[in-house]
Amino acid sequence: MTPGLTLTDVRLTPILVADPPLLNTQGVHQPYTPRLIIEVTTAEGVTGVGETYGDTKYLDLARPFAEKLIGHRITDLNALFTLVDEVAVDSSHVSGQVDVGGLRGVQTADKLRLSVVSGFEVACLDALGKSLGLPVHALLGGKVREAVEYSAYLFYKWAGHPEGVTAERDDWGAALDPAGIVAQARKFTERYGFTSFKLKGGVLPPEEECAAIRALAEAFPGHPLRLDPNGAWSVETSLKVAAELGDVLEYLEDPALGTPAMAEVAARTRVPLATNMCVTTFAEVKEAFTRDAVQVVLSDHHYWGGLRNTQQLAALCRTFGVGVSMHSNTHLGISLAAMTHVAATVPNLHHACDSHYPWQSEDVLTQRLTFEGGRVAVSDAPGLGVELDRARLAFLHRRWLDDDGALRDRDDAAAMRRADPSWVTPAVPRW
Numbered sequence: 502m503t504p505g506l507t508l509t510d511v512r513l514t515p516i517l518v519a520d521p522p523l524l525n526t527q528g529v530h531q532p533y534t535p536r537l538i539i540e541v542t543t544a545e546g547v548t549g550v551g552e553t554y555g556d557t558k559y560l561d562l563a564r565p566f567a568e569k570l571i572g573h574r575i576t577d578l579n580a581l582f583t584l585v586d587e588v589a590v591d592s593s594h595v596s597g598q599v600d601v602g603g604l605r606g607v608q609t610a611d612k613l614r615l616s617v618v619s620g621f622e623v624a625c626l627d628a629l630g631k632s633l634g635l636p637v638h639a640l641l642g643g644k645v646r647e648a649v650e651y652s653a654y655l656f657y658k659w660a661g662h663p664e665g666v667t668a669e670r671d672d673w674g675a676a677l678d679p680a681g682i683v684a685q686a687r688k689f690t691e692r693y694g695f696t697s698f699k700l701k702g703g704v705l706p707p708e709e710e711c712a713a714i715r716a717l718a719e720a721f722p723g724h725p726l727r728l729d730p731n732g733a734w735s736v737e738t739s740l741k742v743a744a745e746l747g748d749v750l751e752y753l754e755d756p757a758l759g760t761p762a763m764a765e766v767a768a769r770t771r772v773p774l775a776t777n778m779c780v781t782t783f784a785e786v787k788e789a790f791t792r793d794a795v796q797v798v799l800s801d802h803h804y805w806g807g808l809r810n811t812q813q814l815a816a817l818c819r820t821f822g823v824g825v826s827m828h829s830n831t832h833l834g835i836s837l838a839a840m841t842h843v844a845a846t847v848p849n850l851h852h853a854c855d856s857h858y859p860w861q862s863e864d865v866l867t868q869r870l871t872f873e874g875g876r877v878a879v880s881d882a883p884g885l886g887v888e889l890d891r892a893r894l895a896f897l898h899r900r901w902l903d904d905d906g907a908l909r910d911r912d913d914a915a916a917m918r919r920a921d922p923s924w925v926t927p928a929v930p931r932w
């Protein structure tokens with residue numbers, strides 16, 4: 502028993518961070534998106550940081566959970582899961598709901614709890630690492646690589662958010678056709694050195710998205726390419742796209758919605774299928790793996806329940822001969838550091854991970870993480886190896902406080918209605 506490792510303070514800071522007008526099948530990103538920054542402080546005065554979703558339903562869980570953690574030891578990570586089970590989930594947050602309008606699969610009370618626990622687990626590991634003078638990857642069993650590879654995450658995109666909406670400007674420009682997507686990919690390679698590319702699809706008719714992938718294949722011959730329409734296609738459309746792009750795709754990500762549809766596509770194509778929609782919880786693994794519905798699972802420590810659950814998922818994938826990589830939503834540097842630490846420990850990581858980080862012009866760190874040759878170097882500094890910039894945190898929290906509530910919950914369809922008042926979330930399959 503080490504009394505110094507007991508938590509004496511837990512601080513939650515919801516923030517709003519600038520987000521460019523990135524298009525997906527649900528709509529478009531709002532100009533600001535919510536995140537929650539978690540700080541845990543031990544009796545010996547060491548503070549660890551974590552980051553997770555900041556929408557109201559997560560805050561409603563995180564607040565009572567944080568209170569339960571006073572007096573908890575940062576080494577007792579397993580107990581976080583039993584403690585969070587004691588926090589009630591408002592049924593209106595889960596009944597009949599899908600996560601972010603369907604982009605992250607089912608929404609269950611357990612998944613909501615795991616999405617909250619993950620931020621606290623990371624914060625505890627950061628504090629523990631700082632206390633022991635060890636990097637987080639060492640607490641997870643040690644790194645098996647010195648740097649983690651990420652892919653360029655390409656989006657159809659407007660030049661700016663709709664007129665009349667308060668927003669930050671970005672310097673990426675518009676990308677609404679194959680030439681725009683190739684130009685965006687070139688910027689990604691110039692700025693960050695990425696060598697593999699993922700295009701967020703489900704935005705334009707499949708023929709246009711196929712043309713964009715073809716243009717990428719011509720501009721970057723031999724580079725790994727992926728297309729992810731977030732389940733917007735029927736089985737037949739998925740098969741048509743797979744046939745058309747089979748020679749250039751590393752994998753097709755969630756072409757059709759749900760395990761049965763994915764299994765049908767998988768049975769009739771040789772193109773590997775990846776998912777962050779039909780396998781998003783341990784409960785969904787068995788059916789998907791036994792039906793051979795997916796060949797790559799995109800883990801995400803946020804909703805899988807943390808870094809150690811991510812390792813467990815990777816071990817399951819290894820057991821079943823299924824590939825593993827990483828999914829990403831809008832996130833800041835704390836999460837990129839956490840993703841990099843856990844990815845460094847996964848032996849069977851054979852695909853570049855997704856990250857939205859290049860799209861985020863704002864952060865809460867004194868120093869942004871950097872990509873060299875598309876890779877983030879694995880830090881050997883104690884904990885995550887990042888430092889909180891309190892002035893930036895306060896600024897982004899002030900933005901959250903000043904918001905009237907319109908932006909505190911991610912809603913891509915509502916953002917789209919600012920440009921097209923008739924917009925409704927499309928029924929699936931859309932094509």
Ligand SMILES: O=C([O-])C(=O)C[C@H](O)[C@@H](O)C(=O)[O-]
Binds near residue numbers: 523525701729830
């Ligand atoms: O399926 C995916 O990879 C995602 O859902 C990632 C993100 O949610 C992305 O689509 C977004 O933020 O628009």
Ligand SMILES: [Mg+2]
Binds near residue numbers: 754755776777828
């Ligand atoms: Mg996806």
